[in-house]
Amino acid sequence: GAVVSQHPSWVICKSGTSVKIECRSLDFQATTMFWYRQFPKQSLMLMATSNEGSKATYEQGVEKDKFLINHASLTLSTLTVTSAHPEDSSFYICSARDAGGDNQPQHFGDGTRLSIL
Amino acid sequence: GENVEQHPSTLSVQEGDSAVIKCTYSDSASNYFPWYKQELGKGPQLIIDIRSNVGEKKDQRIAVTLNKTAKHFSLHITETQPEDSAVYFCAAVGLVVTDKLIFGTGTRLQVFP
Numbered sequence: 001g002a003v004v005s006q007h008p009s010w011v012i013c014k015s016g017t018s019v020k021i022e023c024r025s026l027d028f029q030a031t032t033m034f035w036y037r038q039f040p041k042q043s044l045m046l047m048a049t050s051n052e053g054s055k056a057t058y059e060q061g062v063e064k065d066k067f068l069i070n071h072a073s074l075t076l077s078t079l080t081v082t083s084a085h086p087e088d089s090s091f092y093i094c095s096a097r098d099a100g101g102d103n104q105p106q107h108f109g110d111g112t113r114l115s116i117l
Numbered sequence: 118g119e120n121v122e123q124h125p126s127t128l129s130v131q132e133g134d135s136a137v138i139k140c141t142y143s144d145s146a147s148n149y150f151p152w153y154k155q156e157l158g159k160g161p162q163l164i165i166d167i168r169s170n171v172g173e174k175k176d177q178r179i180a181v182t183l184n185k186t187a188k189h190f191s192l193h194i195t196e197t198q199p200e201d202s203a204v205y206f207c208a209a210v211g212l213v214v215t216d217k218l219i220f221g222t223g224t225r226l227q228v229f230p
Contacts, residue, residue, distance in 0.1 A: 032216055034216075095160075106151070110159045
């Protein structure tokens, strides 16, 4: 159980393109999903917290107009990188927290490697 | 702000030996401590977690210990196998910001056959 599916796993696109990444909890409901960014050989950096039916909460320094987050249902959150540039190239990972009570574990997707040319 | 320190950054062991990774957290209100294993090109996978009301938890070859007084928690892997090779992250969740995971910097474990 507790499977989180992230799609696509890899995307290469031209500078200026907008890219949408999907994060789905397959066998549980997630009122809260999280979006992380990870640079090579570094830890995960939280970008934003996504709550179903409300606006996402962004971490300091993360541009909300650049990284659009939508959490329209209890099983789906999307991250759209708008007008992507080479500096946005990174490994983006989502996680979902089970809705069943406090301090439920976060379960992670397998990430999306974004390369902007 | 909240901080989690993790040591060592790299760890090499012979197959069959034990491996220990240690973390220290700063927020005394933290009450939940998960450990994740991340293989190359994949997302982190939860391997074990511990809550602040217990001092030790074990799952087969993996165990976690928690010392709330010292604000330390450790991951112990016994009888290591080559497939244990990966990057391991500790994390802490505080009461004040219960939704956020504060990650350690990671430990790259290599198990040599």
